[in-house]
Amino acid sequence: MWACVGLLAGCGNSGSSQDPGRVTLHRLNNVEYDNTMRDLLGTKLRLATDFPADDRGYGFDNVADVLRMSSLALELYETAAATLIADTLAVTTTSATQTFELMTSTSNGTAVGTGWLFFSNGSATLTANAPVAGTYRIAIRAYQHQAGTEPARLTIEVPNQPAVTIDVTALQAAPAEYETTWTLPAGNVLVTVSFINNDCCYPAGEDRNVWVDHLTVEGPLNGPVVDVDRRSAILICDQLEDRACQTSILTRFAARAWRRPPTVTEIERLLDLVSLAATEGDTPEGGLRLALQRVLVSPHFLFRVEIDPDPTSTTPHPLTDWELATRLSYFLWSSMPDEALFAAADAGTLTSDPNEIERQTRRMLEDPKAIALTDNFAGQWLFTRALGDQDPDYDLFPMYDDELESAMRAETRRYFQAFLMDDIPMNQFLVADFTYVNDRLAAHYGLPPVGSEEELVRVSLEGTERRGFLTQGSFLRVTSRPKRTSPVLRGKWVLDNLLCTPPRPPPPGVEGLPDAETTPGSVRDRLEAHRNNPICASCHRVMDPLGFALDNFDAIGSYRSSDSGFPIDASGELADGVAFDGAIEMTKLLAEDPGVYRCMVEKLYTYTGRSPFRIEATEHVDSLTERFIAGGYILRDLIVDMTTDPSFVSRRGEP
Amino acid sequence: MSWSRRKFLGGAAAMIGLPMLASLQPRTARGADPVLPKRFIAMYLPCGIVMNNWTPSTEGAGWAPTPILAPLDPYRSKLQILSGLNNLPGRSDGGGDHASGTGAFLTCTHVRKTAGSDISNDVSVDQLLAPVLSGGLPFPSLELGTDGGSSVGDCDTGYSCSYARSIAWSSATTPLPKQTNPAAVFDRMFAGYDPDASAAEIARRKLYRTSVLDGALEEASSLRSRLGRTDQAKLDEYMASVRDLELRIDQPVKVCRPGTPPSSSLGFAARSSAIIDLMAIAIECDLTRVITYMLGNAGSSNAHPQVGVTESHHELSHHMGNPDNLAKLTQINKWEMDQLAYLLSKLEQIDDGNGVTALDNSIVFCSSEIEDGDAHRHSNLPVVVAGGAGGTISTGVHRRYNAQPLADLFIALMGGLGLDVGTFGDDGTRPLAGIRVS
Structure with a gap:
């Protein structure tokens, strides 16, 4: 059984919680905003790039509690709404x-x-x-x-x-x-x-x-182009001056944008804008544009709204079909529901048919939009998103370029996707003897060419020093400094993201590592200083050995047997005293630690937009973990378990 | 007229002035204004400063240039270097000094340590000044920076990203996010610019925007009544933001001819110069009189290839006394002063009339969240105050203080800018001696 970390309560009491908790009113984050506009309007514009950076909490940028709204953001939403509606309804585009x-x-x-x-x-x-x-x-x-x-x-x-x-x-x-x-x-x-x-x-x-x-x-040089499809997908009737046509356009658009059927009163308010424009001498289309913009600055669009029948009652209640459809689509796609999911919600089957959520979840995971789970969940959990934030030192690593970096990014994406889509048990994630490379990455890893310059090809790692995610270039690079590896960063990453046991921050004035220029020796020798200082030792004793085990891989993930002329010593012991030598032995020990699987569940749970530190969260995560391990570590099954769990399909008010 | 933006951004050419600005002047209103157009600009530098290469050895007017302060030499008569000021409210609770110090940078308030939603700070100097200085202008203030946010992980040791990314706070719980893409800043600054629009057309646009926002606000208030208190608090942020925008729409449209928009794909150093260009244009066009600028976020990991430093700034700042690290940090710090000097040169070129420049009428406050990067101290902060706030603030000297609160400096500066406050932040109780011209 995994360690009972007992963040707040619930240790030894797994699976007993009847409290679904609550998700705070969730502002669409920037990725969700752009994806939603893509699916709502068919646009390729990604205007959220210039919105204020999203607040991050607990390692993710989609935690409702910490996502804030600001005057600047609201102003940019207003401008973006006008730009996007104009772009979608544009009749012609001239050169x-x-x-x-x-x-x-x-x-x-x-x-x-x-x-x-x-x-x-x-x-x-x-x-x-x-x-x-x-x-x-x-x-x-x-x-x-x-x-x-x-x-x-x-x-x-x-x-x-x-x-x-x-x-x-x-x-x-x-x-x-x-x-x-x-x-x-x-x-x-x-x-x-x-x-x-x-x-x-x-x-x-x-x-x-x-x-x-x-x-x-x-x-465009091929003459004025009419993008009829995008325009007519919004303007679904031709008699724009006709109130019935206006009503049907706005009703359909608001239903999709607000992810629920609008009320009659809400549509009347939108129609008021069409009338206002008419009074001002504008065309019906001009008025409709105004009303469509209005839909996109509404709180019902910018936030994922879930209503408690009694906002002060702590008695759990099921979400509505549309609220549930919305939770599903933003979890799996970082975007709005599609027609099929809306249809299920309209038919009421998400809440009435016990198997419908599972069917929808599995269908949605097969959809190309599910790449969002890899980019946004895995990208943040595994730090792949940080690749490219900082370049390695050019003089030391002249071979590192955009092509290699892209291949590293693609490798980890593809690898995670294999676990997700091919149901490879997640207890192989740290020890698998295969990966995906193209010729460039194969050469970097010392593997024979695979005959593919661009596309990644699955290869065996048999007979090499590499196994599993922790020996992939993307991870090894983003946990290194520009000039050298950092066993501390690598060890800390493992504690933070694989064990969910982050170390305490260092005391002031003791950060950093003596430079090679003043203190000769390998990085490891220089880090031994941590052991001599009891304040440092308490954390570094746990953290550093995890990093030392990976020190055969340099700051860009190449294999090496020495560092600055000093032989690599990749041996050490885990906190519980079990000894290892090298990455393969250390990752094997990690993969046997149930705490790793509880941590995976906790990360995915957090990614559904919830704080892992709520009282009820510990219990949800514990019971999900129990079933994840019992079911054979299948990620897709965990996701289904999560979306069908009472904590996902219901909520409560707060006193 | 055609001019190349590249001239201002590329290498040594960065110091060349903006010849086109003179033709931009929309100054009739200002010329008739008997009140001096005073401005407040704060510039934030991350990761501390190499103090040995910063602090002048002597006090008073004849201070000798130091390796880091050298770029400011041409403006020495219009600025003062202040040593020995403390911002102790910026100290962290058990790690996270970059975030706590940055949160307190313009508030002198001890922020609550939390990575969750229950952030707590206080109103910053710039936001206290915004209604006083920028009343009736298109923007109460502009919040600008070079970096949005990190792509993974947490911001700083249990502190909310809000503290690490925002120095401007309009309330204890409202950090003001910043814009970091010069092209987007430009678009926002000149969004309403349409010289061909008739008065009727302008009135109609205003009516439409206001109607759209009024409707959204109405919807929000009916939604609010159906929500629990946590959700209501989120929606309150939305409603306050809508009201802010409505107020802005209500301001008269400013006619100030924009130049060419900057590119949206600039490297770090070029981005900084481009943003400083835009700050100058905002002042020149009188779009606002309050600007904050963050040259990196708290504990920035930016590399500085423009001065040959490829390491992370933060990593280097834990220099451990290593001479090589200190030399590189000094390069970064000197470049930061190049940026400040560039801003001052721009303000010097803006004519406020009667032989007075925008710099003379401004206060430009520049400092870092900590003193030395390795020690994370919040005492003896590196402080430059440039400009005289219309002759109310003394200039031209290096002053050494003995652990007085930074908050007292802000009380004095606010006084010079026309806002008298008795106390400020956690420890500001009186105007710092020697700052005001008596």
Whole structure:
């Protein structure tokens, strides 16, 4: 049995709680806002990127208690509503030219004249917007400083398309315009311009550089485009001046946006805006636009509203079908319900048919939108989202680049998905003898090529030093410093996220690690100082060995047997005195610890938007864990157990 | 007129002025205004300062430039360096000094340690000043920064992210989030700009926006009556936000011709310069007179490749006396002073009339949440106060204090800006001596 951590109450009393607790009025977080707009309007705009960063609590950005509303956010919601409705109802899109300036960091280039001079290889990125899918021209004005026989070479890239290479032959006296043609999807498009063949130091001192001026994105070139489908999905009838048509448009839109049928009075209030616009001499469509914007700034849209029949009664009551559908869809998709889930809610089967929630949960997990669970739950639990926040030191790790980083990110996503979708028991998560790599990652891991440059391929780790998640590049990188590994960070991550037993913070003035320059020795030798100080030792005795076990993997996850010339010692013992040597032995011991599985359940429970520190939460998590272990550690079954649990399908008021 | 934003952002060119600004002046109203346009700007620096390379060795007017303060030298007559001030309410309860110190940065209040929803701080200096200085302007205040928030984990050792990310607080429980993308800041600043709109059209837009928000507010109050008290508190945040926006919509539209919007994909250093450009434009166009700017969040892990430092700022700040670490931190700190100097240069170029610049009429307060990054001390804070608040605040000297509360400095500064308060924060009881021009 797992350790009874007894955060507040309930130890030894698992499964007995009749208290479902309550979820605080939940503001859509930024990811949920963008996903919801995607599903509601068919838009590719992701405007929440510029909303204030979401508050985080208990390791996740979707905990209702701590998600706040602010004047700034409300103002941006209002602006976004107008932008999104205009974008959705736009009748035609004519060609337009967007102009961008290019810049890199000043270590790659510098401003020269009206342009930017790349003096070493580097990339500039910019975000263009394609109002509709179509053909676009991307042009760039450039000249080169010639060196050698090869002209300076630029590449232009957009996501998911092969890069186009441009040979810049024009010289400074007469910069030339280089044009490329692209087929772009609607929405924001990340354009990357790279200088790829820097070279210098020819006998006469020539240095190959390239100068670029403004980049323009022009289009769509295939004429005015009517995105009929998106418009008619909202304006579901043609007689816009007709009150009946207006009513049906607003009723359908509000039902989807508010995730429940609107009342007659609510629709009347929306229609008032259509009348107001008419009084002002505006068209019926103008009035409808106003009413649609109004739906999107409503508290019923911006918050996930759940109503207690008696807000002061602590007697549990079932959620309504629509409230339940909403809890399900934001848990599994980070978005609104789809038509099928709405249909189930309308039919009342979520609350009346005991098997319907399970059917819906399993159906929804098969939907591509369930990738949200990997990106948002696993991305935060496993820290994969932090990949790219901080670059490793270039001089020490010149081989680390975007391609490798993307492969690492993809590996962990794919790996988590395998456990989720192929029902691989989660007690293999830390010890599995397989992973997913492409050629680049295979080479990084010292594995033979897999014959795939992009797509990941499942490979066996038999005969290597790697096993399970803790030996994956993404984890090893995000728990390292730019120049070195950090056994402390790695150990702390295990305590925080695999055992849910976070260490106490260090006392002031003792953080940090003596540098190699002043204190020779391996990282491990330098960390031994922790043991000599009793204040430090109490936590580091538990934390550091977990990290030492992984020290055969450097700051970018490459295998090594020595550190700065000192041999790696990856042996140690766990808090309970059991000895291990190396990652494979340590992760095996961890995988045998039931506390790890309680912690997984606690993390997933928290991700449903609830604080793990509520009194009733301990009991919910305990009983879910019991069944998770008894059922063979199947993640998908745990999710079903969670969505059908009384704590998920009901709530109560507060005194 | 065409001008290149890149000129202002790229490398050494960052110090060049904004020639186009003179043509932007919407100054008729201001010229007729007998009251001086005073402003308050606070600039926050994360992770402390290398004090040995910061503190001038002598007091008074002739203080010798130090490695970190060197960039401020051109403005020495218009600023003062203050040593020996403490912000002890910023001390943490058992770890988390970056968050607790940042929470207290402009409030001098001991914040409640919580990672949950029950945050507690107090109203910050800038928010006390906003209604006094920015009344009738499009924005009571602007909250700006370079970083939104971390992508994983918790913010700082059991402290809410609100403390780590916000220095502006409009109430004990209301942190004001900031904008961090210069392009989005620009869009917000000039959202209402439409020189072709007729008065009728402007009135109609205002009517529409207000009607939409009135309806949402009505809906919220009917929803509120059906909720429990925790949910009501969340909805109250919403309703207060709607009312704030309605007040803003009610302000007259400011006609100030925007320049070219900045790019939305800038690196850290370029982002900072672009935001400072926008701060200057906001002052120039008189969109607001109160701005806070965070050059990183509490305990920032930003790398500073623009000065060749690839390590995390926070990691380096635990320097343990290592000379290499201290040298790198000094580079970062000096760059931070470059940013402050850039802001001061911008304010110096804004003509408030009668030979007085915007800097002369402003207070720019710049400091960090702690003193030395390794020790996490909240005493002897590094403090620069630039500008004279219309001749009410003395300038030109380095002053050494003996553990007086930072809160007392704020009382003095607020007095100079026209707001007299008897006490401030947890430990402010009197105006700090020597600050006001008597």
